[in-house]
Amino acid sequence: MTDHNEKLTAKSIPHSVWLADWLRKTEKQAADSLGLTLYELMLRAGAASFTLAREHYPDTHHWLIICGHGNNGGDGYVVARLAQAAGITVTLLAQESDKPLPEEAEQAREAWLNAGGKIHASEIIWPEAVDLIVDGLLGTGLTSAPRENIAQLIDKANQHCAPIVALDIPSGLLADTGATPGAVIHASHTLTFITLKPGLLTGQARDVVGEVHYHALGLESWLHEQNAPISRFDSKDLSRWLKPRKPASHKGSNGRLVIIGGDRGTAGAIRMAGEAALRAGAGLVRVLTRMENIAPLLTARPELMVHELTATSLEESLEWADVIVIGPGLGQQEWGKKALQKVENSRKPMLWDADALNLLAINPDKRQNRIITPHPGEAARLLNCAVSQIESDRLLAADRLVKRYGGCVVLKGAGTVVASDDGECGLIDVGNAGMGSGGMGDVLSGIIGALLAQKLSPYDAACAGCVAHGAAADVLADKYGTRGMLAGDLFSTLYRFVNPDLKTRNHD
Known part of the structure; x- marks a missing residue:
């Protein structure tokens, strides 16, 4: 002894x-x-x-x-x-x-x-x-x-x-x-x-x-x-997912992403998802939204390509994009429903969040090319159970979601669970209580969508996106505290974690 x-x-x-x-x-x-x-x-x-x-x-x-x-x-x-x-x-x-x-x-x-x-x-x-x-x-x-x-x-x-x-x-x-x-x-x-x-x-x-x-x-x-x-998974894992870019890479090689949403009154959601995708390294990000959102989005973030969501623009964008994100600010009215009906026919990698998940709960389907990112309330609707059942066994809930909906599941919360239909399961060991504010999920959707566009597998994109998202928030919490943290604040620290080769050398 x-x-x-x-x-x-x-x-x-x-x-x-x-x-x-x-x-x-x-x-x-x-x-x-x-x-x-x-x-x-x-x-x-x-x-x-x-x-x-x-x-x-x-x-x-x-x-x-x-x-x-x-x-x-x-x-x-x-x-x-x-x-x-x-x-x-x-x-x-x-x-x-x-x-x-x-x-x-x-x-x-x-x-x-x-x-x-x-x-x-x-x-x-x-x-x-x-x-x-x-x-x-x-x-x-x-x-x-x-x-x-x-x-x-x-x-x-x-x-x-x-x-x-x-x-x-x-x-x-x-x-x-x-x-x-x-x-x-x-x-x-x-x-x-x-x-x-x-x-x-x-x-x-x-x-x-x-x-x-x-x-x-x-x-x-x-x-x-x-x-x-x-x-x-924590921030130490990011370097195995996110390698330094080749010097000759260009915007086309970094992925083309289309993000669909932003019904009346929810332009902020689609704006945050769009900027998050850019900050996470997507080469080109196109946003399809309401006409009245175009000018505010371009004023706030001119690097985005913003168009009115119409049948024509949607069809053309689905053809153009490498990856599709739908849901931030989508709403559950006819405008959003029609867009989702068109998107669900695509075989390209995609992420569904927010109201896309609420609509999915009404008309469930199973597909392998999709990441879904529910919070516990959305997960409860998707599984037709109480939120307390989700929270009583989050690993089981994620497994049930994968079995029912296929693809990859990100069950958000303190100790986010990521599960895939290949049997992979990860626990995200970053993040803090400051993230309990509006818009954080929209930022996460943009980050994961961008990593998916950069050719990460759905499971790796989900895990890496969750880690970068939570680690960026942890830097803010350490510096300023958790109360009053805004989703947009993460953009000031996110770049450190999507460039893990620089993170160890940059402590400003």
Whole structure:
């Protein structure tokens, strides 16, 4: 154990994501492959957690450690023993049960008691001096709301002024979905073990996980041999999608994109989508919209080619374009419906957003050449279900959308999910609450459409577009905060991320 301690500093979180159930079924196989017992893995998890807590809270002197009746609690017993040995005062609360503890957790409990540790009932009055809480209450096996007595303990921890370090996952957060069906720990830091779980990245996760850390517990080589079903994407991935342009490239080689929408009163949507497409590198962008929108759009962004949407201009533009985007400001009146009916006959790569999705929900079809980009409300209409059902399992919702509508799906939200009918699945690990304002989706549509026009595959264009979009917003949030961020503000930072070869050299 001592020899391994120096290796137990938390590492940057990986890009491979695994379902918790898979890990529970294969954890013993992983340990066996390295000649380890499950108890040895628990010792490593506890040691890594203790190290993390010490690093982030070196001046704390009294830790309250809450242990549940499972292996998550076993990790807590290990942390308690190490903390006490380091001279920290430890108050350990345990949730008792009629059922025996798992074998490894029982070993950890006995080691704590043999070291002179005490176990208190969870309902005791907490010492006033507590300055750090360690959450080892509920692990990744939770599938429903915590029971009332556990919920009360969670609420008490959240109301305390001490920061909380969660072991593997905040208690009450569902590991595979990010849903919070009941009380949930609001952690300052979460250290997850062996694999990154999707519930730490999507759903309600961002509200409760704090800063996420990761430790493979020495199983890196075994994990490297496995094929992860889900990928995590952030700005570091952009360089593999977006290569530097060839010096002899020209506007024709950078893609021709037509964007259709902007009914009366919604010129802003089509204007933002158009500029976003230009800022993301499309060579030529043509906008088809209402006649009265032409002058304002050309005044605001003269690089756009803006035309009135008519039967003739639409037919000619669909022939001209490499890629089609339809939906921003389209409306659901006859004007928009007729345009969509014409577009849906095209076999060119296309993206449908906003009212195009609302019309699609009325007349569903399945096609392979389309990206759809619903927010949860639009997704609920597309699947004829409640928004709460979408948000309770966003990965499942994205999979259902792909099965029903084909192509590629971008289910927007905190922890956007991208899924394709080839079985690819990605979680977008960028973005912030400042993006909850009108027009952000229009900007995203333009970015993805532009990347599609630059010959990225639909899945890669969707993932790269979402990452560039969210990363551009993160720069603004870091500098100015999240409140008051406008969709158009992203244009000032977007270029850094669609040119990732320059981003590392440009910090202005």
